[in-house]
Amino acid sequence: MTDVTTETRGNTPPRDRRRVVVGSVVGLLTVAASLGAAELAAGLLRTASPVVAVGDTVVDASPPALVEAAIDLLGRADKVVLVSGIVAVLLGAGTVLGVAALRRPIAGYAGLAVFAAVGLAAVLPHRSDDPGTPVPVVVGAVAGALALALLLWSARRTFQPGRMGDPRTPADAEKDAPLATGPDRGPGRRGFVLTAAGVLAVSGSAGALGRVLPSLGGAGSRSSLALPPAADPLPPLPxxxxxxxxxxxxxxxxxxxxxxxxxxxxxxxxxxxxxxxxxxxxxxxxxxxxxxxxxxxxxxxxxxxxxxxxxxxxxxxxxxxxxxxxxxxxxxxxxxxxxxxxxxxxxxxxxxxxxxxxxxxxxxxxxxxxxxxxxxxxxxxxxxxxxxxxxxxxxxxxxxxxxxxxxxxxxxxxxxxxxxxGWAVRAPVKTMSRVDVPAPLGRVGSGDVVLAGVAWAQRRGIDAVEVRVDEGEWRLAELAAVPGIDTWVQWVAETAVEPGRHSVEVRATDATGFAQPSERVEPIPDGATGRHKVQFIAE
CATH class of the missing domain: 3.90.420.10 (Oxidoreductase, molybdopterin-binding domain)
Known part of the structure; x- marks a missing residue:
């Protein structure tokens, strides 16, 4: 009775915990080897990596509202978040498969086959018609299988039945593939650690090289391209x-x-x-x-x-x-x-x-x-x-x-x-203006305050910019010079304010006489409308 109580005490027996840890390492490194090899192959072929191809498929299949929400929420980090999420999912699935593969190797190889099938399904209809896009998927799957075989071999030789740290139960050991017997007790934990470190180093180096290869200088690189002067150069900006x-x-x-x-x-x-x-x-x-x-x-x-x-x-x-x-x-x-x-x-x-x-x-x-x-x-x-x-x-x-x-x-x-x-097919830029100074909730000294920003209405040009403070009267701002109607224009105004919280609102009128409406309209399908308003604090 005492032995049973001791064996079942706690949430997870020590032997099972060791199995999870070792299996997780095996799975993570298998995925790392697969991704590293795939990135290297993509870099050598100058084609899309499987992670990017899967990401493109996700973006293409996503509802427009979801894409727009991601841009609004994440801004310029949306791509990093998506790619990181795909890698995180792969690593998470790899840990599960690694634990399963430690007991049944076929489970790990089957998981790699599923990963490869998903990758091929993503790259075959890829936006690019590059025939080389499936190659990195295949290379990654083969590299992952080789890494899995090496890691499983090392783990089995390290954690043999009866040896301290063996992650398998005796019953599991009998079912698993034969292990080394006799006086050879395996290389010990150090052997597994060294094997794992080697796989990690090779995988990381391959992935890094694959990312760097497309940027290396050469005859067609950006650094080697010499632009000729314009046939009729524009004068410097005033x-x-x-x-x-x-x-x-x-x-x-x-x-x-x-x-x-x-x-x-x-x-x-x-x-x-x-x-x-x-x-x-x-x-x-x-x-x-x-x-x-x-x-x-x-x-x-x-x-x-x-x-x-x-x-x-x-x-x-x-x-x-x-x-x-x-x-x-x-x-x-x-x-x-x-x-x-x-x-x-x-x-x-x-x-x-x-x-x-x-x-x-x-x-x-x-x-x-x-x-x-x-x-x-x-x-x-x-x-x-x-x-x-x-x-x-x-x-x-x-x-x-x-x-x-x-x-x-x-x-x-x-x-x-x-x-x-569902977005528009004809989308001219709408008349718009923005407050940049003061910054939102920025602190300024009371008294005379500088208000400034930019306005734009490409192909029409800005005729006037007006500002108002604390919902007061609209006042004309001063406009900077512009080289033509296709650029934005800077504007500036001054006002006097007492200490406290204030607001400044801006509206622009283009050269056709159209003034920005006050009603807010979301960007999709053909551009936002509305007036920009900023609150600031005078001290």
């Missing part, structure tokens, strides 16, 4: 475009601070020497160009503010810079657009599609196939080596990054990515 007020974003947004919103879970790193753009569809003369031909054309510069449709009232998903590229209208004229082709359907290297109204590209605005941004080649995160930039439209209908294909078609025949999810 000093009056930037008010230089502390807390107010600069007129030209630095590349590193420019917002990034797209569906790519990892930033594509394309080789410019292998990049090509195909122009086809409802055209008389389809053609294909490469980077050398593009850079040899007469490139132009344009100052353009870009805005994301997901930008909430007062949001920061907007930025302004000087772009360098070739006019899209000239490309379409070269192809000879046929009557009825009302959509420019562009496709990214990762398979994302965007529909832009043909008449907008051809109406004389600075719609570009851009290769430069802020005086340097496009950053990888912003479309290197080439992207579309069309002023006056929200990015989801105009700003295809990593663009590789332009097809002239009709909206009634083909729907781009977001149109398939």
């Amino acid at each position: 000093a009056a475009t930037d008010l230089g007020i502390p807390g107010l974003p600069p007129f030209t947004t630095p590349n590193r601070e420019f917002y990034r919103i797209d569906t790519a879970l990892t930033v594509p790193r394309l080789d410019s020497t292998r990049w090509t753009l195909r122009v086809h569809g409802m055209v008389d003369r389809p053609f294909e160009i490469d980077m050398d031909e593009l850079l040899a054309m007469e490139l132009v510069e344009a100052d353009i503010t870009m805005t994301c449709v997901s930008n909430q009232v007062g949001g920061d998903l907007v930025g302004n810079t000087r772009w360098l590229g070739f006019p899209l209208a000239a490309l379409l004229r070269r192809a000879g657009v046929r009557s009825g082709a009302d959509q420019v359907l562009s496709t990214s290297d990762d398979g994302w599609t965007c529909g832009t109204p043909t008449e907008v590209v051809m109406d004389g605005r600075d719609a570009l196939l851009a290769v430069g941004m802020g005086g340097e080649p496009l950053p990888h995160a912003h479309g290197y080596p080439a992207r579309m930039v069309v002023p006056g439209l929200y990015g989801f209908v105009s700003a295809t990054k990593w663009v590789t294909d332009i097809k002239l078609t009709r909206f009634e025949d083909e729907q781009p990515y977001w149109a398939q999810r």
